[in-house]
Amino acid sequence: MSHNLAQCQTLVKRAAEAGAKALFLPEASDYIGGSPSESVSLAKTIDDSPFVVGLQKLAKSHNLYINVGLHEPTSPPSSKILNTLLWISNSGDVLEQTRYKKLHLFDLDLSKVDGPVMKESNNTIAGDTIVPPFDSPIGQVGSQICFDLRFPEPAIRLRRLGANIIVYPSAFTVPTGQMGHWETLLRARAIESQCYIVAAAQCGRHNEKRTSYGDSMVVDPKGLIVGRLSKVKNSDDEKVGAREPELLVFELDEKVVEDARNGIPLQRRTDVYPEI
Numbered sequence: 001m002s003h004n005l006a007q008c009q010t011l012v013k014r015a016a017e018a019g020a021k022a023l024f025l026p027e028a029s030d031y032i033g034g035s036p037s038e039s040v041s042l043a044k045t046i047d048d049s050p051f052v053v054g055l056q057k058l059a060k061s062h063n064l065y066i067n068v069g070l071h072e073p074t075s076p077p078s079s080k081i082l083n084t085l086l087w088i089s090n091s092g093d094v095l096e097q098t099r100y101k102k103l104h105l106f107d108l109d110l111s112k113v114d115g116p117v118m119k120e121s122n123n124t125i126a127g128d129t130i131v132p133p134f135d136s137p138i139g140q141v142g143s144q145i146c147f148d149l150r151f152p153e154p155a156i157r158l159r160r161l162g163a164n165i166i167v168y169p170s171a172f173t174v175p176t177g178q179m180g181h182w183e184t185l186l187r188a189r190a191i192e193s194q195c196y197i198v199a200a201a202q203c204g205r206h207n208e209k210r211t212s213y214g215d216s217m218v219v220d221p222k223g224l225i226v227g228r229l230s231k232v233k234n235s236d237d238e239k240v241g242a243r244e245p246e247l248l249v250f251e252l253d254e255k256v257v258e259d260a261r262n263g264i265p266l267q268r269r270t271d272v273y274p275e276i
């Protein structure tokens with residue numbers, strides 16, 4: 001966790017130097033556990049987490065808003081954790097009303113085709129609400145996490161609630177990334193919601209068992225990829241923890257959101273299908 005905080009510190013400094021107002025970090029930025037039980041045992045409440053307290057100090061000292069995915073224990077404590085997204089203000093406060101818990105958990109069984117088996121629901125409790133988009137120095141931010149990107153409904157709902165940016169902090173798997181799911185789904189969410197999509201992704205090998213695909217990107221509301229970072233090519237070549245953090249600096253333009261929405265008006269037939 002202290003290693004991850006140091007990596008985040010590097011990114012905070014570089015983002016502040018570049019004049020950024022907000023920094024978007026991936027899902028599970030605090031740690032990726034070696035096993036489901038290790039993930040549970042490492043989770044700390046926000047007030048007791050040196051990782052969160054460290055980020056709060058950095059946000060304040062660098063006058064930067066920070067969006068960060070992490071694990072936290074349930075309240076009251078249980079044998080499971082929450083997959084949470086926090087918004088920390090530039091004065092270092094965790095803004096409680098913006099705290100989002102991943103709605104869709106990643107349960108995967110590709111054992112029949114020699115693929116991985118992952119069951120996030122074994123150790124994680126899903127959230128049960130869409131958090132309304134919140135105001136930020138770069139626009140109205142709607143929150144989603146990783147596997148949520150496979151579901152168009154919450155993205156459309158967030159747009160209806162006023163979002164012009166939707167975030168998908170992630171730790172995507174290499175096989176599904178290589179199948180094109182990551183890029184295709186992110187672009188689809190951008191095109192149908194006509195929002196900017198900010199997708200900060202973990203990249204590289206975390207431990208013997210897990211590697212994340214990477215390919216962080218910003219997609220504009222017309223569906224164009226307007227910035228992207230490295231991705232894993234061959235997971236066998238990856239060494240544990242060998243990658244340095246990368247930063248994508250991008251300026252969002254409110255005018256592009258307006259142009260996208262005026263150019264292709266999406267009048268929903270909610271008289272035919274129910275409103276989401």
Ligand SMILES: O=C(O)CNC(=O)[C@H](CS)NC(=O)CCC(=O)C(=O)O
Binds near residue numbers: 150173176181
């Ligand atoms: O495990 C943690 O600590 C943090 N959580 C994750 O990394 C989650 C659950 S394993 N990963 C995904 O949702 C990947 C989805 C994906 O790759 C796909 O939809 O194809």
